[in-house]
Amino acid sequence: MSQVVVDISVSLDGYVTGPGAGVDNGLGDGGEALHDWVFHGTDADRTVLDSAFDATGAVIQGRNLFDVIDAPGGWSDEMGYGAKPTGEVNPPVFVVTHTPPVSTRLGDRFRFVASPAEAVSQALEVAEGKDVYVMGGGQICHEVLAEGLADVLRLHLAPVVLGGGTRLFPAGSAPAYALELVDAVSTPAAQHLTYRVVK
Numbered sequence: 001m002s003q004v005v006v007d008i009s010v011s012l013d014g015y016v017t018g019p020g021a022g023v024d025n026g027l028g029d030g031g032e033a034l035h036d037w038v039f040h041g042t043d044a045d046r047t048v049l050d051s052a053f054d055a056t057g058a059v060i061q062g063r064n065l066f067d068v069i070d071a072p073g074g075w076s077d078e079m080g081y082g083a084k085p086t087g088e089v090n091p092p093v094f095v096v097t098h099t100p101p102v103s104t105r106l107g108d109r110f111r112f113v114a115s116p117a118e119a120v121s122q123a124l125e126v127a128e129g130k131d132v133y134v135m136g137g138g139q140i141c142h143e144v145l146a147e148g149l150a151d152v153l154r155l156h157l158a159p160v161v162l163g164g165g166t167r168l169f170p171a172g173s174a175p176a177y178a179l180e181l182v183d184a185v186s187t188p189a190a191q192h193l194t195y196r197v198v199k
Contacts, residue, residue: 002127003151004120006134006141007052008168009034009190010155015165016138026068033160037189044185048156048192056091057127060119062140063097070105091133092126094119096140116143138166146175150197153179157191 010016011034018028027034037045061069069075093110096119100112113119123132131152134144144150179195186192 002057002124002129002131004124004132004134004144004149005052005055005152005154006144006150007152007154008134008136008138008141008156009037009158010168011158011160011162011165013161013163014168015162016136016141016168017166018162019164021064021166023067023071024073026071026074028162028165030160030162031165033162034156034158036158037156037187037192041189042187044187045189045192048185052133052154055131056133057130058091058123058132059093060116060123060132060134060140060144061093061095062137063095063099064139065135065137066093066095066097066110070101070110072105075106091130092123094123096143116140116147116149120144120149138168142169142174145177145197148175148177148197148199153195153197155191155193155195157193158189 008016016034017026018031021028021031038049041049090109095110095112096114096116097112098114104110111122113122120132134141134150145153178198180198181193182196183194184191
Protein backbone atom coordinates (compact mmCIF):
# COMPACT_ATOMS: atom_id res chain seq x y z
CA MET A 1 0.00 0.00 0.00
CA SER A 2 1.35 3.41 -0.95
CA GLN A 3 2.58 5.77 1.75
CA VAL A 4 3.19 9.51 1.59
CA VAL A 5 6.80 10.08 2.64
CA VAL A 6 8.20 13.51 3.43
CA ASP A 7 11.91 13.00 2.68
CA ILE A 8 14.37 15.88 3.02
CA SER A 9 17.92 16.76 4.07
CA VAL A 10 18.17 19.23 6.93
CA SER A 11 20.88 20.97 8.93
CA LEU A 12 21.33 20.59 12.67
CA ASP A 13 19.70 24.01 13.12
CA GLY A 14 16.66 23.08 11.03
CA TYR A 15 17.36 24.58 7.60
CA VAL A 16 16.84 22.85 4.24
CA THR A 17 18.80 25.50 2.32
CA GLY A 18 21.47 27.99 3.29
CA PRO A 19 20.97 31.76 3.14
CA GLY A 20 20.40 33.35 -0.26
CA ALA A 21 18.66 30.40 -1.92
CA GLY A 22 17.18 31.07 -5.35
CA VAL A 23 17.05 29.92 -8.95
CA ASP A 24 20.77 30.56 -9.46
CA ASN A 25 21.77 29.39 -5.98
CA GLY A 26 19.41 26.48 -5.37
CA LEU A 27 20.67 25.27 -2.00
CA GLY A 28 21.78 28.71 -0.83
CA ASP A 29 25.15 29.67 0.58
CA GLY A 30 26.77 26.59 2.10
CA GLY A 31 23.69 24.47 1.41
CA GLU A 32 25.58 21.92 -0.69
CA ALA A 33 26.77 20.40 2.60
CA LEU A 34 23.21 19.16 3.17
CA HIS A 35 23.61 16.70 0.29
CA ASP A 36 27.18 15.56 0.90
CA TRP A 37 25.74 12.20 1.86
CA VAL A 38 24.23 11.86 -1.64
CA PHE A 39 27.37 12.60 -3.65
CA HIS A 40 30.23 11.76 -1.25
CA GLY A 41 28.66 9.36 1.23
CA THR A 42 29.36 5.78 2.23
CA ASP A 43 27.83 2.57 0.95
CA ALA A 44 25.23 2.91 3.72
CA ASP A 45 24.27 6.39 2.44
CA ARG A 46 23.99 5.03 -1.11
CA THR A 47 21.72 2.22 0.14
CA VAL A 48 19.43 4.81 1.76
CA LEU A 49 19.26 6.79 -1.50
CA ASP A 50 18.77 3.74 -3.72
CA SER A 51 16.06 2.31 -1.47
CA ALA A 52 14.12 5.57 -1.63
CA PHE A 53 14.47 5.77 -5.41
CA ASP A 54 13.28 2.18 -5.83
CA ALA A 55 10.27 2.81 -3.56
CA THR A 56 9.17 5.99 -5.37
CA GLY A 57 6.03 5.87 -7.49
CA ALA A 58 5.50 9.64 -7.71
CA VAL A 59 7.09 12.82 -6.41
CA ILE A 60 5.67 16.05 -4.98
CA GLN A 61 7.58 19.32 -4.81
CA GLY A 62 6.93 23.02 -4.40
CA ARG A 63 7.19 25.72 -7.05
CA ASN A 64 10.45 27.22 -5.74
CA LEU A 65 12.20 23.86 -6.03
CA PHE A 66 10.72 23.30 -9.47
CA ASP A 67 12.10 26.66 -10.64
CA VAL A 68 15.59 25.61 -9.49
CA ILE A 69 15.32 22.17 -11.13
CA ASP A 70 13.93 23.50 -14.42
CA ALA A 71 16.52 26.29 -14.64
CA PRO A 72 19.52 25.81 -16.97
CA GLY A 73 21.69 24.71 -14.03
CA GLY A 74 19.13 22.25 -12.68
CA TRP A 75 18.28 18.71 -13.70
CA SER A 76 19.51 17.69 -17.13
CA ASP A 77 19.36 14.93 -19.70
CA GLU A 78 22.06 13.21 -17.65
CA MET A 79 20.80 13.75 -14.08
CA GLY A 80 17.31 13.68 -12.62
CA TYR A 81 15.33 12.64 -9.54
CA GLY A 82 17.27 10.80 -6.85
CA ALA A 83 20.60 11.85 -8.40
CA LYS A 84 19.96 9.14 -10.98
CA PRO A 85 20.62 9.25 -14.73
CA THR A 86 17.47 10.26 -16.56
CA GLY A 87 17.74 7.14 -18.70
CA GLU A 88 16.43 5.20 -15.71
CA VAL A 89 12.71 5.20 -15.04
CA ASN A 90 11.83 8.59 -13.58
CA PRO A 91 8.57 8.97 -11.66
CA PRO A 92 6.00 11.68 -12.45
CA VAL A 93 6.53 14.89 -10.48
CA PHE A 94 3.61 16.95 -9.13
CA VAL A 95 4.42 20.62 -8.54
CA VAL A 96 2.21 22.57 -6.14
CA THR A 97 1.64 26.06 -7.54
CA HIS A 98 -1.13 28.52 -8.31
CA THR A 99 0.74 29.76 -11.39
CA PRO A 100 1.91 26.95 -13.69
CA PRO A 101 4.61 27.94 -16.17
CA VAL A 102 3.72 28.32 -19.83
CA SER A 103 6.41 25.78 -20.76
CA THR A 104 9.11 23.69 -19.07
CA ARG A 105 12.68 23.07 -20.13
CA LEU A 106 12.48 19.44 -19.00
CA GLY A 107 9.36 18.44 -20.91
CA ASP A 108 6.30 16.62 -19.68
CA ARG A 109 7.59 14.85 -16.58
CA PHE A 110 5.99 17.62 -14.44
CA ARG A 111 2.29 18.07 -13.63
CA PHE A 112 1.02 21.21 -11.93
CA VAL A 113 -1.62 21.22 -9.18
CA ALA A 114 -3.06 23.90 -6.91
CA SER A 115 -2.77 22.37 -3.42
CA PRO A 116 -0.87 19.77 -1.37
CA ALA A 117 -4.07 17.72 -0.99
CA GLU A 118 -4.63 17.67 -4.75
CA ALA A 119 -1.00 16.71 -5.32
CA VAL A 120 -1.21 13.82 -2.85
CA SER A 121 -4.49 12.58 -4.32
CA GLN A 122 -3.23 12.60 -7.91
CA ALA A 123 0.18 11.20 -7.00
CA LEU A 124 -1.36 8.25 -5.15
CA GLU A 125 -3.47 7.47 -8.23
CA VAL A 126 -0.40 7.01 -10.45
CA ALA A 127 2.09 5.59 -7.93
CA GLU A 128 1.12 1.99 -8.79
CA GLY A 129 1.43 0.80 -5.21
CA LYS A 130 4.76 2.50 -4.62
CA ASP A 131 5.27 5.44 -2.26
CA VAL A 132 4.72 9.13 -2.92
CA TYR A 133 7.81 11.15 -1.97
CA VAL A 134 7.56 14.81 -0.97
CA MET A 135 11.08 16.01 -1.70
CA GLY A 136 10.93 19.72 -0.96
CA GLY A 137 11.34 22.46 -0.57
CA GLY A 138 10.80 23.17 3.07
CA GLN A 139 7.44 24.92 2.71
CA ILE A 140 5.70 22.10 0.86
CA CYS A 141 7.17 19.49 3.22
CA HIS A 142 5.84 21.44 6.19
CA GLU A 143 2.41 21.93 4.56
CA VAL A 144 1.99 18.21 3.82
CA LEU A 145 2.88 17.39 7.43
CA ALA A 146 0.74 20.18 8.90
CA GLU A 147 -2.31 19.12 6.86
CA GLY A 148 -2.03 15.54 8.10
CA LEU A 149 -1.28 14.17 4.63
CA ALA A 150 2.01 12.41 5.45
CA ASP A 151 2.47 8.87 6.73
CA VAL A 152 6.25 9.01 7.14
CA LEU A 153 8.84 11.72 7.84
CA ARG A 154 12.40 10.85 6.81
CA LEU A 155 15.09 13.34 7.76
CA HIS A 156 18.66 13.19 6.51
CA LEU A 157 20.29 15.19 9.30
CA ALA A 158 23.54 16.66 7.99
CA PRO A 159 26.40 17.56 10.36
CA VAL A 160 26.31 21.25 9.55
CA VAL A 161 24.93 24.44 11.14
CA LEU A 162 23.86 26.82 8.37
CA GLY A 163 22.82 29.76 10.55
CA GLY A 164 20.00 30.80 8.21
CA GLY A 165 18.13 29.91 5.05
CA THR A 166 14.85 28.11 4.43
CA ARG A 167 13.38 26.51 7.54
CA LEU A 168 11.80 23.08 7.47
CA PHE A 169 9.54 24.02 10.37
CA PRO A 170 8.30 27.61 10.66
CA ALA A 171 9.44 29.83 13.50
CA GLY A 172 5.84 30.74 14.34
CA SER A 173 3.05 28.56 15.68
CA ALA A 174 2.02 25.52 13.63
CA PRO A 175 -0.04 22.34 14.07
CA ALA A 176 1.47 19.72 16.37
CA TYR A 177 1.75 16.01 15.57
CA ALA A 178 3.44 13.02 17.16
CA LEU A 179 6.17 10.92 15.56
CA GLU A 180 7.45 7.41 16.25
CA LEU A 181 11.03 6.54 15.30
CA VAL A 182 10.99 3.38 13.17
CA ASP A 183 14.48 3.35 11.63
CA ALA A 184 17.84 5.07 12.04
CA VAL A 185 21.00 4.76 9.93
CA SER A 186 24.10 6.59 11.14
CA THR A 187 26.97 7.53 8.83
CA PRO A 188 29.67 10.22 9.02
CA ALA A 189 27.76 12.22 6.39
CA ALA A 190 24.22 12.09 7.88
CA GLN A 191 21.85 10.64 10.41
CA HIS A 192 19.03 9.09 8.39
CA LEU A 193 16.00 9.15 10.70
CA THR A 194 12.67 7.64 9.67
CA TYR A 195 9.54 8.45 11.70
CA ARG A 196 6.00 7.20 11.40
CA VAL A 197 3.50 10.03 11.68
CA VAL A 198 1.13 9.04 14.47
CA LYS A 199 -2.48 9.67 13.41
